[in-house]
Each structure stands twice: as C-alpha cells, then as structure tokens.
Amino acid sequence: MSEPRPRFITAEGFARLRAEYEQLFGIERPKLVEVISWAAGNGDRSENGDYIYGRKRLREIDRRLGYLSKVMKAAKVVDPARQPARDQVRFGATVELADEEDERRTLTIVGDDEADAASGRIGWSAPLARALIGARVGDERVVRLPAGEKSYEVVGLSYPE
Structure with missing residues (x-):
C-alpha cells in the first residue's frame, strides 16, 4: 500500500x-x-x-x-508564519481579493480538513485557492467555478507573524 x-x-x-x-x-x-x-x-x-x-x-x-x-x-x-516567500500567495496566506464589480472578500488558505467557507477559510485544493497560489499583489486570476468564470485581483496579502 x-x-x-x-x-x-x-x-x-x-x-x-x-x-x-x-x-x-x-x-x-x-x-x-x-x-x-x-x-x-x-x-x-x-x-x-x-x-x-x-x-x-x-x-x-x-x-x-x-x-x-x-x-x-x-x-x-505547516506554520504559515515561517513562509519565506511572503510576496506570493502560498499555504496559510490571508488574501484580499476584488472581483470585476470591486466587491471585496478576504480569505485564508488552509488545509482541506480545516476549511470553513463561512468564516473565510478555504482549503488549499479548492479551485479558487489553486488559482491564487503563486499570485502577487496586483495579479489578476481567472477562476473556473460551477457558475462560470470569475476574475479576481489580489489587492492584499499577509501572513501571520
């Protein structure tokens, strides 16, 4: 096995x-x-x-x-506070996004077993998280969701201290 x-x-x-x-x-x-x-x-x-x-x-x-x-x-x-590349979205990042209508939302990328969309914690294998991995502030990402494609801009990025 x-x-x-x-x-x-x-x-x-x-x-x-x-x-x-x-x-x-x-x-x-x-x-x-x-x-x-x-x-x-x-x-x-x-x-x-x-x-x-x-x-x-x-x-x-x-x-x-x-x-x-x-x-x-x-x-x-994984301790997100020890993330060396703090200018890119990685596991544990808290990301502020803006969509086409400038609607803002903040998410934290966490493990799939601790995801809770209602509190803004999305699993790292979710489509939105996968699209954001590697993005920097100012980057735009298109996500394929069941309701269709949606474009997001990364407007903020932080990690715990």
Whole structure:
C-alpha cells in the first residue's frame, strides 16, 4: 500500500482535530457505552429507544474517530508564519481579493480538513485557492467555478507573524 499523500494543515487546525478526537474518545464515547449497557439491561432491545439510538450514535462516533485518526496520522503541520516567500500567495496566506464589480472578500488558505467557507477559510485544493497560489499583489486570476468564470485581483496579502 502506498504512503497516503500528506494533508497540509495549520497548527490551529490540527489542535482542533485533536480536541475533537479527545472529546469524542475520552468523554462522549464512554458516557454512551454506559447508557447502552444500562439500556441493554432493561430487557427487550427491539423496542428500546435508548439502546437503538445509543448503538447508532456509537457507530457514528467510531466512524468519526477512525476518520480523525487517519487525518491526524497523515497530517503535515505547516506554520504559515515561517513562509519565506511572503510576496506570493502560498499555504496559510490571508488574501484580499476584488472581483470585476470591486466587491471585496478576504480569505485564508488552509488545509482541506480545516476549511470553513463561512468564516473565510478555504482549503488549499479548492479551485479558487489553486488559482491564487503563486499570485502577487496586483495579479489578476481567472477562476473556473460551477457558475462560470470569475476574475479576481489580489489587492492584499499577509501572513501571520
């Protein structure tokens, strides 16, 4: 089996994954196992809601724990503050963009496992992030999106200190 490709992630993103893993493994799962064993002791399991729901939730938690474990094992933590080429968009950059109508938006390029579009954090393999990699302030990039092509100009670029 081949080595899984590295999953780039910021230290904060990795810490969030670890915290979720520890919460599920150390707190939620043991409580749930307790509820399931209590419910199992109440006789007929076919109509026992606590037992049925508990088993279903336990499977969900175990799947999520397996996924988080796999992600953390393949994770390669990158510190954007140590980026040597600060005049180009790279992993961890916070980029201010302007579109054709001069609508501004600010995004930070992060690992795919920590992306959250609502808070302006886009995964580094997203089409917009891929189009921006290597751009400098003043560069224009055209991005192919499901709704069609859109042009953006890089008007600001920064990295954490």
